[in-house]
Amino acid sequence: MEIFIILLLIILSFSLAIFFGPPYLPIFNNRLAQIIELGQLKPGDRLIDLGCGDGRLLRYAAKRGIQVIGYEINPILFFICWLTTRRYSQNVTLIFGNFWQKDFVEAEVVYVFLLPRLMTKLAKKLDDYSYKPVKLISFSFIIPNRKIIKKMNNLFLYLF
Numbered sequence: 001m002e003i004f005i006i007l008l009l010i011i012l013s014f015s016l017a018i019f020f021g022p023p024y025l026p027i028f029n030n031r032l033a034q035i036i037e038l039g040q041l042k043p044g045d046r047l048i049d050l051g052c053g054d055g056r057l058l059r060y061a062a063k064r065g066i067q068v069i070g071y072e073i074n075p076i077l078f079f080i081c082w083l084t085t086r087r088y089s090q091n092v093t094l095i096f097g098n099f100w101q102k103d104f105v106e107a108e109v110v111y112v113f114l115l116p117r118l119m120t121k122l123a124k125k126l127d128d129y130s131y132k133p134v135k136l137i138s139f140s141f142i143i144p145n146r147k148i149i150k151k152m153n154n155l156f157l158y159l160f
């Protein structure tokens with residue numbers, strides 16, 4: 001019975017994201033350095049990961065002195081992020097919940113791995129972002145009718 005409840009909770013946690021954004025699918029580790037390079041991020045800069053998954057980008061960047069802010073809606077992934085970023089806690093801020101309903105904190109770079117249908121909605125939110133200029137790096141998906149500033153394989157850089 002307990003196993004059944006635990007399984008149900010895991011399934012619910014991972015299904016939750018589908019109503020608000022993309023399901024969990026992590027970026028390959030060998031692309032993390034390119035995100036830092038594309039964003040020209042230096043120690044002390046701030047990087048947001050909208051839907052930070054298991055926190056792999058947060059760990060990679062925080063280890064290099066970058067201030068990272070991760071938003072995550074899946075409670076299990078949020079817990080994994082918290083657990084695995086604890087040693088870099090002075091560089092890491094984790095925000096639990098639906099990022100569409102939150103004000104984004106100040107950052108130089110926002111990174112996303114979303115879904116094609118959400119890219120225009122994200123662009124609207126970033127057009128209203130108070131702390132401009134901000135760079136957006138999107139993995140895999142482009143914003144329709146918006147100029148790509150730079151591209152590294154399927155990582156796209158935009159300026160807002």
Ligand SMILES: C[S@@+](CC[C@H](N)C(=O)[O-])C[C@H]1O[C@@H](n2cnc3c(N)ncnc32)[C@H](O)[C@@H]1O
Nearest residue numbers: 017020021022025026027051053073098099113
């Ligand atoms: C495709 S994964 C990307 C994970 C990570 N950013 C990466 O590139 O490895 C998308 C993540 O966003 C989370 N997510 C989806 N919609 C969200 C929302 N509205 N608010 C917060 N997190 C969300 C999912 O739970 C999932 O972990």
